[in-house]
Amino acid sequence: MKKKAVFYHAGCPVCISAEQTVVSALDRNQFDVEVVHLGSDKHRLSGAEKAGVKSVPALVLDGQAFHINFGAHLSDLK
């Protein structure tokens, strides 16, 4: 059975860029991947909190939360 990977973000362009790179790098043979926009899917907040998510973007791999602080290059904002 596949494990679950959930990528949580809040819609900012930097998060979405991180999402695309990280989500596409995951092994789909191991993981069912879901992307959740916590800004619009507010009913998913409690589940994210239970998984240990403290900030976005975050990736929960098989129940373990990783906070991805890519940060924004100034060039991304130009």
Next chain:
Amino acid sequence: MKKKAVFYHAGCPVCISAEQTVVSALDRNQFDVEVVHLGSDKHRLSGAEKAGVKSVPALVLDGQAFHINFGAHLSDLK
């Protein structure tokens, strides 16, 4: 040709736990994965800096740096 994924860490138990989960989740059909201990492989520091790594643990996917701030649960330290 495969892209390059490099996981940089500095040997702390929390980083190593993150490493194992994240590295094993990557799609090996897309990425050649390398793990670098910046505490012992100090000659790799300049390359990490050039890739945009500011802190460890960090994952560089195809040249893009992601800082993974898993943080430490108190339970991990008991």
